[in-house]
Amino acid sequence: MLRTEDILMTLRMFQDENCDVRTVTMGIQLHDCADPDLEACCDKARRKIRRLAGRLVEEGKQVSAQYGIPIVNFRISITPVAWWAAHHDAGGLVEIAKALDEVARETGVDFVGGFSAFVEKGETRADRELILALPEALGCSNRVCGSLNVASSRAGINMDAVLAISRSIRALAQRTASEDGFGCAKLVVFANMPDDNPFMAGAVHGAGEAECVINVGVSGPGVVKRAVERLRGTESAFDLGDIAEEIKCTAYRVTRIGELIGNALADRLQVPFGIVDLSLAPTPRIGDSVGEILQMMGIDRIGAAGTTAAVALLTDAVKKGGAFASSSVGGLSGAFIPVSEDAVLEQAAACGDLSLEKLEALTSICSVGLDMAAIPGDTSAETIAGIIADECAIGVMNHKTTACRLIPVPGKQPGDEAEFGGLFGTAPVMPVREGGENFIRFGGRIPAPIHALRN
Numbered sequence: 015m016l017r018t019e020d021i022l023m024t025l026r027m028f029q030d031e032n033c034d035v036r037t038v039t040m041g042i043q044l045h046d047c048a049d050p051d052l053e054a055c056c057d058k059a060r061r062k063i064r065r066l067a068g069r070l071v072e073e074g075k076q077v078s079a080q081y082g083i084p085i086v087n088f089r090i091s092i093t094p095v096a097w098w099a100a101h102h103d104a105g106g107l108v109e110i111a112k113a114l115d116e117v118a119r120e121t122g123v124d125f126v127g128g129f130s131a132f133v134e135k136g137e138t139r140a141d142r143e144l145i146l147a148l149p150e151a152l153g154c155s156n157r158v159c160g161s162l163n164v165a166s167s168r169a170g171i172n173m174d175a176v177l178a179i180s181r182s183i184r185a186l187a188q189r190t191a192s193e194d195g196f197g198c199a200k201l202v203v204f205a206n207m208p209d210d211n212p213f214m215a216g217a218v219h220g221a222g223e224a225e226c227v228i229n230v231g232v233s234g235p236g237v238v239k240r241a242v243e244r245l246r247g248t249e250s251a252f253d254l255g256d257i258a259e260e261i262k263c264t265a266y267r268v269t270r271i272g273e274l275i276g277n278a279l280a281d282r283l284q285v286p287f288g289i290v291d292l293s294l295a296p297t298p299r300i301g302d303s304v305g306e307i308l309q310m311m312g313i314d315r316i317g318a319a320g321t322t323a324a325v326a327l328l329t330d331a332v333k334k335g336g337a338f339a340s341s342s343v344g345g346l347s348g349a350f351i352p353v354s355e356d357a358v359l360e361q362a363a364a365c366g367d368l369s370l371e372k373l374e375a376l377t378s379i380c381s382v383g384l385d386m387a388a389i390p391g392d393t394s395a396e397t398i399a400g401i402i403a404d405e406c407a408i409g410v411m412n413h414k415t416t417a418c419r420l421i422p423v424p425g426k427q428p429g430d431e432a433e434f435g436g437l438f439g440t441a442p443v444m445p446v447r448e449g450g451e452n453f454i455r456f457g458g459r460i461p462a463p464i465h466a467l468r469n
Contacts, residue, residue: 035275036233036295038074039089039127039212040067041219041288042226050101056113063090063117063126066226066285071122073282077275085275090118091217091229092128100140104147111151111158118157125200127217129160132207135169135459137178145175148182153189153197159215165205165406167413171460173403179203180398184422187391191424194432198421199386203402205409205416210289211345216382216417227288228280231345232272233295236302238264238328242310257311258331265292265335273340291345292336293382294328296356304328304349305358316362317372325349326379346415351376352385354434354441364431364442370401371447378408383417388432388441391424396451398422403454411463 047058071088078085092114099110111129118126129151131141145162152160162179165171183198190197202216209220212229219227241264245252272290280287296303305316311324329348336343350356351373353363362368370387377383383405389398402418409416421441423432428445 034233035078035083035085035230035272037087037089037212037214037231038070038085038275038279039091039217039229039231040070040226040283040285041091041210041223041229042066042093043219043223044093044098048098048101052102052106052109055099055102056110059092059110060113060117063092063114064121067121067123069283074279077278077282081275081278083271083275087124088122089212089214089217090121090123090126091212091219092126093219094128094130094132096131096138096140096144100138102143104143104150107144107147108151108154111147111155115155115158123157125157125159125214125217127159127161127214128219129158130162130218132163133175134163134166134172134205136172137175141175142178145178145182148179148201149185149189149197152186152200159200159217161202161204161207161216161218163204163207164402165410166462167206167410168462168466169459170462171205171403171406171410173399173454173460174457176203176402176406177395177399177454177457180395180402183398183420184395187422187424194388194426194434195391195421195423196434196438199419199434199438201419203418205406206414207417208345208415212289212291213293213295213346215419223288224286226285228276228283228285229288229291229345230272230276231291231293231295232268233293234264234268235294235296235304235307237268238294238332239303239307239310242307246310254327258327261328261331262335262338265332266339268292269336269339269343273342287342289342289344290336290340292332292343292347293345294332294349296350296352296359303356303358304351305356305362309358315367316359317367317369321372322375322379325351325376329380346382349380350382350385351380352419353444354386354388354432354439355437357439360440360442363444370444374404374408377405377416378412382415383409385417385419386421386438386441387419388421388423388426388443389446390427390443391422393422393446394448394451396454397446397448399454400450401446403460407460
């Protein structure tokens, strides 16, 4: 039961400290839209999404006004396209992406996620067609996002799929070269992808989910920073354990508000409430940065010795606070470290303090992985595949979600900047280390680790 004092205590976070409900995402199951006739398949998907999500934005704005809590984005996640559009080839899948883009625009949502496939152990014909369709499908649409799960702790890493996807990433970057390869910002490659993630670009409505659910992503880097700042401003002695406790209590309050908004909107729409994802998702705005939290914790230069330990403390405290606040915490829930979307991280990368290798180390304990990292446009598909494989190996060996959202920026080299605009910010093009191409070309599957045998 939510207590009034909990709500009142938290309102200041939303009013003064850049906290918000970052996304309300409606998950929709589309298995029943499968049809060998392409036009019928597109029509079924459009009609079902309109029927279930037609009032999402309207009702969400009313809930936002009722509680005085901003909702920044409204999104839809769908059953992975490769599951229900298996009758169609790459050209047909591009038409499905256009239909999804059209219905997203009609319903007023910011993005629709689920142009996706799970290929951690092998690929079907439909999976291969979807991978081939990615550059055109994401390049010609504005609101459609895609994701691929290429590895899991139970299956290992499908290196053939990793290389195929890396080639599609390069093609997508070239397809959107006039925007510094921005199309790649709509594509994430995962290990251990969750079925209920509300954040783009990796949102899908996975197996085992209900027909339709409401998932909420609540973000508050500014709130956490201010909480640590207040602690440092006291005259009492404190240590890292006290910082962790302060972050945990802050995460608890924010999660309660997220659950309140999710339940209220689910009741209005008469669909089940799913999960709250309490991920610290930054923006380029000053005061809304994970990097600023780390600085407030004493890491003056992001990437310096101690940075990984600080991110570990932060991520663990956020998860503990959220888990105590709600039995419906899911998705990713932790700390995002996107290079372009966090002003402090972007500056650290630009001056060389934060390298691609240090980012990889941070992903061993953060929520996602190499996120919004710009790399040279001439980086080979094999090298991109190697970066993805390294990230997947961290996830597979540690039974956690990891991912890559890499942007090979056409025509640019290390030291140049990629300009994405808005909430996506600016990213320095980071150098990559080559030399592992022959390993990637062997292909096949890297087997699952022995500790995967838990039955």
